Amino acid sequence: MFDSPLSASAYDVLGVDPAADEETLRKAYRLRLRQTHPDTGGDAAVFIQVQRAWELVGTAEARTAYDRGHGFGDAPAAEWSGWRSTPRPADTRPRAKSFGQPGGWRRERYLDLIREWVGRGVAVEDPYDPVLVRRAPRELRRMLADALAEEATARVVADLGIGYTVWHDVAAPVRGGTGDDKLDHIVLSPSGLYAVLSEDFGGPVTVRRGELTGDVVPGTPVADLLARVRSISRSAGVRFGGVIVVLPDEDLLQPVTDLGRTRGIPVVLVARGALSNLLRQGVPGARSIGGNEIFDVRTRLQQAVRFV
Known part of the structure; x- marks a missing residue:
């Protein structure tokens, strides 16, 4: 928080x-x-x-x-690096197989926009300086917040081990889309195949009729996510077992919320701290896969996935 x-x-x-x-x-x-x-x-x-x-x-x-x-008061903020992209410490444990760069598209977009906002010809020594970020327009801060959210989710999935495969920043063009439509993560696990959206709206979120609502929630994130899922399903020839929306722990009052089914696909809202258990146990009602089907689904996704 x-x-x-x-x-x-x-x-x-x-x-x-x-x-x-x-x-x-x-x-x-x-x-x-x-x-x-x-x-x-x-x-x-x-x-x-x-x-x-x-x-x-x-x-x-x-x-x-x-x-x-x-960045408040006279104290320098240079010691704090929480918004910078930092390399993960060396870890010898088996990790999930990962493709793509989590949060990469949004980080690059943020860096372009923050420099454009500051002004051409003006050097930006530290685009993650807390004072600079705090003063930036909300759409720029949202871009950085979502990049951080995607990176945090990727760390959770990576720690689940070699039984999991994840694709990050997957292009998922939809009719009438913005041209940069994507799925944040596709997770293939022993419990099923899931599309995962990582978000940070910067405040508490509620649910109404299967959609996220609240003063800080723009548009229809769940409906948009499902449209992208259908796009990948068609292009790769795979069936998703469930859809997961991940938010910061402090923005939800309960760790897991069932949002119901859309076209037979269960959708759940989960606090990031509960994501690991959810992926291990499986989304309630999700279609499970196993045996040779896992290898078939992995192959189909590897051949069809394109990154933004």
Whole structure:
């Protein structure tokens, strides 16, 4: 929480200026607790955000670390690299077989847009500087947030081991699309074949009639995802067993939500912390595959998949 480029800062959640003194900060925290407490009609998700915000800035030591990492005050933010693309530490454990670059398209797009936004001829020393990112338009921050979300999901899948194969940033053109339509991840597992969407909307999300809703949710992400799934199904000649939408843990009140079936395909919404168990156990009601069919599906996807 609060490490997403889209998230409100701890100060925004508490409703105070970043330069507020300790007493003002404490009063704001107590007020926000009363305003958001579920027992008095408040929103449970926002109530949790208020508590987390206080953990980050409620003590002098924690506040100094938070300000340094997020570009508030006079403290330099150079020590913090949470939004930069960093190499994964060496790991000798067997890992899932992976193709494509998770988050790669969105990172490249973000870098192009942030330089364009700053202005031609102006050098951008660090496109991930917290101060620069915080000031950027929401569409730029959303691009970076989604890249980070895709990278986080890829790490979860990679840790599942050699029984899994995953394709990232798969081109999935649809009629009337934007020209950059893609599936974030296709995961072939012992429990089934899944299309996975990694998102970060920067706030709590709710569900209505099988679709994601909320002030921070643009368009119809589930319907768009299913259209891309149908595109890949046709081009590769495969049947997906389920569709998974992955969101940050703090944006959901429960780890797994069944969104129902669309054209026979079960769709689930899952917090990233629960994704590993879901993929191991399988999406409830999903079509399982095994034996020679796994090899056939892998071959078909390898021949048909194109990357954005």
